[in-house]
Amino acid sequence: MTKLDELFSRVRLDRRSLLAGAAATVAAGTLAGSRGARAATTLNWMGWQGYDTALKQGTFLADNGIDLATTYIAGNEEIITKLQAGGSVDLATIYFGHVPIMVGADLIEPIDESLVPDLAKIFPRFLDVDSIRHDGKLYAVPFTWGTLPMVYDPAAIPDAPTSWKDCLKDEYKGKVALTDDISGLISTWSQIVTGTKTPTRLTTAELKETVDFLIKIKKEHARTFSPNYGEATDLFARGEVVISAIGWDAQVGFADKKGKKLAYVLPGEGAMAYMDTIVIPKSAANRDLAYKALAQAVSPKAQAVLAAELTQAVVNGDAVALVDDANRAIYQYGNLDKLLERAKFNPFWPAESDGTHATYDQVQDEYQRFLQA
16 A cells, blocks of 8 residues: 555545535546537546536537536545546546645646636635646646535624634533544634644644644534534534534525525635645546646536536636625635735645654544544
């Protein structure tokens, strides 16, 4: 077993499991409309269920003679595992933190930027994230993003919280939303517990101290432990919780569709930001079509469909005018620089020990202790 195999052998579902739902890995061909006599080419896409909506916008598939074969994932690591095994994938979505691992394993190719016309319209803050570049080359194209802030019910809490520690006040005991999100929980609360500025670089002692504190929140403050953000949003909608120990900005949109008004705040200690990207595997059999699909996925109209159907954030500046007011309010596109000063893109956990910091395997082990508490 290689180190990469070991790293991903015990992966858990994360925030994106809400979109994946109960779906296992599913391969399904989607016929792209009427193409007359034109032969169809299968394009193999692998990523979160719903993300393929960006390719189904308009007549893109039919115009390019594409049969879209989608493999839906329950965790980002499934993509790495499939590529390592030599699986056929032309295009994949992946969490930005995994990109250096994929580059190191020689699984993806540098992006030919000349084949992605809208690249220049992507917000610079996303293209400047270190993890998606190596030796001056771009290896992943930003696709969507968001933050993991504190979500709260303004009807119950008129004055916006200012600190993560506000959810630990006595008046909120038993009314705190706690969601299963390994990176979100540990990255958020390690800052409070240890004072670290880089939450994914913890000593083993700091990691243990953080998990001990999370167990205390789970036992003494949380209403229940939600398996995903969809169920946590339902708790808010039913009035069972009023504040979160970890949240997702998209919950504001999800709750609105249930008739419940929620708000979020980036506490003074900061929060975690995430970004999902698109990569092209070195093994891609249909490289030309993969680049056409990549260009489509980050085009303004496709991005706007993603925002409308999945309550996702757009990366293309020209798409902002196409999303609704609710989406603009949640993601604050006009204030991105300030927003991303307080919500950070953390590097991924170390795969191997450097003698100082806890590895991802150790993080997984400690998180298991939290889950079992």
